[in-house]
Amino acid sequence: MGLLFISPWIIGFFLFLLYPVLSNFHLGMTQYSGFGEPEWIGFRNYQQLLKDPLFWTSLYNTFYYVLLAVPLGVAVAIALAMAMNQKVREVTLYRALLYIPSIAPIFALAMMLIWLLNPRFGLFNYLLGLLHIPAINWLGDTRWSKLAIVLVAQFGAGNIGLIFLTALRAIPARLYDAASLDGAGPWKKFWYITLPLLTPTILYDIIIGIGLGLQVFVPAYIMTDGGPLNSTMFTALYIYKNAFEYSQVGLAAAVSGILFIINVVLAVTIFWSSKYWVNYHLE
Amino acid sequence: MKMNYKTLIAICSCLWLSAGAYGQTQLKLWLPSSLDAHEKGAYQKAAEAFAQKNPGIKVNVEVVPGSETDVAKLMTAVRSGAGPDLAVIDRFTVAQRAAAGLLTDLTPLIKKEGKDLSQEYTEGPWQEVSYQKKVYAVPTNTDARVLFYNKQILKEAGIDLADFDPARGPIAPDRFKEIALKLNQTDSTGAYTRIGFVPWLEQGWGYTWGYAFGGSFFDFAGCKVTATDPGVVKGYQFLYDWAKALDPQKARTFVDTYWQWPSTGTLPPAQMPFFTGKVAFIITGNWVFAAMKDAAPNLEYGVTYIPAPNGLKTSWSGGWSVAILQGAKNVDAAYQLLRSVTGEEGQTFLVKEAASLPTLKSLQQRKDLYAPEYEFFLSLLPVSKSRPPLPVGALYWDKLKEAEESVITNSQTPDAALKAVVDEVQPQMDRFCK
Numbered sequence: 122m123g124l125l126f127i128s129p130w131i132i133g134f135f136l137f138l139l140y141p142v143l144s145n146f147h148l149g150m151t152q153y154s155g156f157g158e159p160e161w162i163g164f165r166n167y168q169q170l171l172k173d174p175l176f177w178t179s180l181y182n183t184f185y186y187v188l189l190a191v192p193l194g195v196a197v198a199i200a201l202a203m204a205m206n207q208k209v210r211e212v213t214l215y216r217a218l219l220y221i222p223s224i225a226p227i228f229a230l231a232m233m234l235i236w237l238l239n240p241r242f243g244l245f246n247y248l249l250g251l252l253h254i255p256a257i258n259w260l261g262d263t264r265w266s267k268l269a270i271v272l273v274a275q276f277g278a279g280n281i282g283l284i285f286l287t288a289l290r291a292i293p294a295r296l297y298d299a300a301s302l303d304g305a306g307p308w309k310k311f312w313y314i315t316l317p318l319l320t321p322t323i324l325y326d327i328i329i330g331i332g333l334g335l336q337v338f339v340p341a342y343i344m345t346d347g348g349p350l351n352s353t354m355f356t357a358l359y360i361y362k363n364a365f366e367y368s369q370v371g372l373a374a375a376v377s378g379i380l381f382i383i384n385v386v387l388a389v390t391i392f393w394s395s396k397y398w399v400n401y402h403l404e
Numbered sequence: 405m406k407m408n409y410k411t412l413i414a415i416c417s418c419l420w421l422s423a424g425a426y427g428q429t430q431l432k433l434w435l436p437s438s439l440d441a442h443e444k445g446a447y448q449k450a451a452e453a454f455a456q457k458n459p460g461i462k463v464n465v466e467v468v469p470g471s472e473t474d475v476a477k478l479m480t481a482v483r484s485g486a487g488p489d490l491a492v493i494d495r496f497t498v499a500q501r502a503a504a505g506l507l508t509d510l511t512p513l514i515k516k517e518g519k520d521l522s523q524e525y526t527e528g529p530w531q532e533v534s535y536q537k538k539v540y541a542v543p544t545n546t547d548a549r550v551l552f553y554n555k556q557i558l559k560e561a562g563i564d565l566a567d568f569d570p571a572r573g574p575i576a577p578d579r580f581k582e583i584a585l586k587l588n589q590t591d592s593t594g595a596y597t598r599i600g601f602v603p604w605l606e607q608g609w610g611y612t613w614g615y616a617f618g619g620s621f622f623d624f625a626g627c628k629v630t631a632t633d634p635g636v637v638k639g640y641q642f643l644y645d646w647a648k649a650l651d652p653q654k655a656r657t658f659v660d661t662y663w664q665w666p667s668t669g670t671l672p673p674a675q676m677p678f679f680t681g682k683v684a685f686i687i688t689g690n691w692v693f694a695a696m697k698d699a700a701p702n703l704e705y706g707v708t709y710i711p712a713p714n715g716l717k718t719s720w721s722g723g724w725s726v727a728i729l730q731g732a733k734n735v736d737a738a739y740q741l742l743r744s745v746t747g748e749e750g751q752t753f754l755v756k757e758a759a760s761l762p763t764l765k766s767l768q769q770r771k772d773l774y775a776p777e778y779e780f781f782l783s784l785l786p787v788s789k790s791r792p793p794l795p796v797g798a799l800y801w802d803k804l805k806e807a808e809e810s811v812i813t814n815s816q817t818p819d820a821a822l823k824a825v826v827d828e829v830q831p832q833m834d835r836f837c838k
Binding site for chain 1: 473474475476479482483500501503504505506593595653656657659660661664665666667668730796798799802806809810813815828831832835
């Protein structure tokens, strides 16, 4: 009877998760254009990938992105959450304003960013100019292009910021009161109370962030198409191009499989490490 | 159940509507979003004209995300059985889509019609829609690439326009460079505010310069990717040297400043650097007339051959085609629509609305269809080349573009960049070589 009640989930899990994942690994072993019958070729796709410099470039770019975007994402989300948690009358207005960028469609955001990042007329370079820093060609210079994409991702921090906000509000005020009595300033309160008690949420954010980061696609697809010089050719874009532009669905499936394994390994490792740094208990 | 009069009216109108649709064949034609507004309009009109003559057939024209090489939406829709009956497909990818199994073989339908279509269409476009002796699409429009120049900027700089008179043939690349570099302007920081000519802007692809320097991109007899052909290398060397003369980083900043648009879309006409006087020369094609009418109607411009050594008159042509997808529900009706859109009536819409050139020989003769500015483009068609129609066409295109990028940033020599292209594309091509 219990099984019957959770059957919608079980059916969904098997049909929409387990089956596609397994079938993806099967496709990765085939030569398949997306039409007709996949032809079994064993590990040939993997051999081809090992030889393809662009595959390695795409992995490098993706890791670069994840290593930068995930920690920065945590910091921005916590900052947003703290800003949304201020005890002022208009806080609801601030919350709405801070959250708005997260619900803007990514295409609109990317379009806006293209303007803001314009090498001559963009707002970012204007601000740098005020500090006498020479203009940067954000999207056109291989040294900056990945950073520009990392920047775009921060506009979506509001979502995770909301989760941090609920975590912040769950921290009992008595802890801060006690700290105040002991003479702790705002920094000490943040460092010894807020941050440790946010660690479960940070763990959640990191794991979700890595999953999303490894699949980073849309900003590069819209803003750079992988350029300049493949500096924003992320693995997901590489998969997309192989599957839908070059009709190599088999090869694309093989890359997806690799990405999946990397993701699982990273998630499990971080989850395992959490026992050393995550506080689940107040006392 | 108690039924009031509103429910009755609703039921009756539903019945009436479905009776109207009943017996009517439904056809769906998909256009990729990367077509410009004029082209989309022309296809829409061509479909409407067909529907008017065939009251039994209802045609839905839908614009879906997609481009010359990106057919993700189309592929997934067709694969899941929710695809359209017909789609407009870039001709140079027809071989690839056919090899992948996306398209329906039209040969039996053409045979049934009993016409020799290969004689009615010009040769280059017809070759592009054929793969392994079967026909998978029918060409709609074509084009030709030339050098446009801004007369006003040239006159202000005191440059003799006679150098660009087509009667003199193509200008030599060295002479051209001497003139174009004079037109560069910079601001106080040294950043370009105008560049005479950026050879890789707009339609200045690797194909453009490879062909201009007499290169060949594929050897059909040997089934070999020939990106390292001496002519192609010379074309890329031309790009390399030009970038070096401009300073690659500064040129890149200039392009990124004035050509800022998502890579998934096409730059709005009003922002085109040639229209705004940010460049004095540009390589582009006849379709630009449609945009020019909207965005820069008073521009004083001229057209001439693409600069090339030894007076070689070159150009290359692309264009679109209409194909019937795998799993189309009503192949016969779809074929009728296809023939109408790619036939005289449909192509006339494209010529008039979107400044296209026709692929039908009969229409190319019809002088009354064209404004005088088209003549130069029509005259180029006999010498104009096509991209080799290969089952790895999109990959080859992307890799040539990658090589172009490393050459214009001076980060690789043309030889090394083009060798990498061969190394990556040939193994993929080998699968299809017999």
